[in-house]
Amino acid sequence: MPDIPDHLVSLKGGFKAFLAPPPADVVRLTVGEPAFDTPSAISEAAITAIQAGDTHYTRGEGRESLCAAWASHLRNRWNIPVQDDGIVVTPGAKQALLYAIMVAAEPGDEVILMAPSWPTHVEQVELVGATPVLIKCQKPSFHPNLDEVAAAITPRTSAILINSPNNPTGAVYTPEEMQGLVDLAIKHDLWIISDEIYTELIWNDTEHVAPAAIEGGFERTMTITGPSKTHAMTGWRVGIFAAPTPLAKVVGRLQGNTCSHIPAFLMPAAEVAAENWEAVAEFRDDYIRRRSLMMDLLNGIPSLSASEPEGAFYVMVDVTATGMDGTTFAARAMEEAKVQVIPLETLPGGEGFVRLSYAAEDDVIEEGLKRLSEWLNDQ
Numbered sequence: 001m002p003d004i005p006d007h008l009v010s011l012k013g014g015f016k017a018f019l020a021p022p023p024a025d026v027v028r029l030t031v032g033e034p035a036f037d038t039p040s041a042i043s044e045a046a047i048t049a050i051q052a053g054d055t056h057y058t059r060g061e062g063r064e065s066l067c068a069a070w071a072s073h074l075r076n077r078w079n080i081p082v083q084d085d086g087i088v089v090t091p092g093a094k095q096a097l098l099y100a101i102m103v104a105a106e107p108g109d110e111v112i113l114m115a116p117s118w119p120t121h122v123e124q125v126e127l128v129g130a131t132p133v134l135i136k137c138q139k140p141s142f143h144p145n146l147d148e149v150a151a152a153i154t155p156r157t158s159a160i161l162i163n164s165p166n167n168p169t170g171a172v173y174t175p176e177e178m179q180g181l182v183d184l185a186i187k188h189d190l191w192i193i194s195d196e197i198y199t200e201l202i203w204n205d206t207e208h209v210a211p212a213a214i215e216g217g218f219e220r221t222m223t224i225t226g227p228s229k230t231h232a233m234t235g236w237r238v239g240i241f242a243a244p245t246p247l248a249k250v251v252g253r254l255q256g257n258t259c260s261h262i263p264a265f266l267m268p269a270a271e272v273a274a275e276n277w278e279a280v281a282e283f284r285d286d287y288i289r290r291r292s293l294m295m296d297l298l299n300g301i302p303s304l305s306a307s308e309p310e311g312a313f314y315v316m317v318d319v320t321a322t323g324m325d326g327t328t329f330a331a332r333a334m335e336e337a338k339v340q341v342i343p344l345e346t347l348p349g350g351e352g353f354v355r356l357s358y359a360a361e362d363d364v365i366e367e368g369l370k371r372l373s374e375w376l377n378d379q
Contacts, residue, residue, distance in 0.1 A: 136148075
């Protein structure tokens with residue numbers, strides 16, 4: 001067999017190893033997806049489209065009405081001045097992120113990320129031949145230090161990647177921090193890639209300010225979002241890329257030469273999602289309650305500590321008081337406590353931590369934390 005390129009052989013799978021269902025007797029506190037079903041109006045739109053024979057090629061960026069619906073949402077909700085033809089509907093937000101990184105970084109460039117960072121951000125930067133430059137955010141808040149970001153910018157820097165609310169830390173960057181990051185991007189003529197998949201899931205009083213809504217930010221920002229986390233649509237693989245129209249047209253051609261478009265029969269459903277945010281309010285209430293439940297149970301385990309997450313649905317749990325590193329803790333929790341968690345040891349800034357997701361049913365959270373408590377008490 002011919003050689004596989006080294007940069008592909010060394011590509012890591014991110015959290016992939018923890019996303020497959022574990023054995024039936026293991027409590028799963030790993031998956032970053034809502035424990036809800038997709039709202040029925042969205043599912044019914046897809047079913048109706050299939051039954052009507054909507055299974056053929058269509059506009060690669062997404063039908064005009066679909067792109068218009070998402071552009072309208074971003075303008076009205078987050079003040080992002082994107083035009084209808086500045087939207088590309090992609091097969092999942094990961095694909096939109098990859099397009100953004102392909103635009104923003106060439107081999108030899110550097111992309112600044114806040115650490116700990118979602119592994120896919122790092123891996124996609126490396127996939128295009130660029131170098132991720134990780135700025136460690138310090139506990140307990142895990143907010144960026146703008147002086148350290150500024151100090152990391154070099155002539156090779158091409159982009160800053162922002163993810164707020166953040167996976168895995170749950171940090172929600174303040175309007176002042178967002179302004180500061182945009183100011184740096186303007187000063188050094190950098191791209192901004194803004195992963196905003198969790199922006200509806202903010203639990204404190206922080207106002208989300210999109211970089212693309214800040215003066216001077218729109219023309220250099222590629223916004224990535226979608227309905228996966230808000231509408232319980234993770235398995236639908238629908239992502240949204242939003243940018244100035246000339247850039248969106250380039251990304252539309254990228255998509256046309258890779259995957260053509262998302263399934264045609266999903267487009268009516270994605271359009272319903274863009275216009276249907278009533279369900280999100282119900283989801284929010286459940287997330288807030290489950291976050292409180294998980295934090296209360298964690299606070300009852302002396303050897304574990306965690307700061308209250310500001311957004312998304314993850315908790316960064318410090319396990320160093322157990323005498324274990326994150327990888328050892330996760331392996332033993334799986335084997336001995338029958339609880340699956342994600343170790344963050346391999347992520348810069350994640351040393352000594354594991355990630356738990358509270359996007360799970362109450363009884364799953366309660367049983368998982370009960371098992372961890374009993375297991376640690378027996379050590």
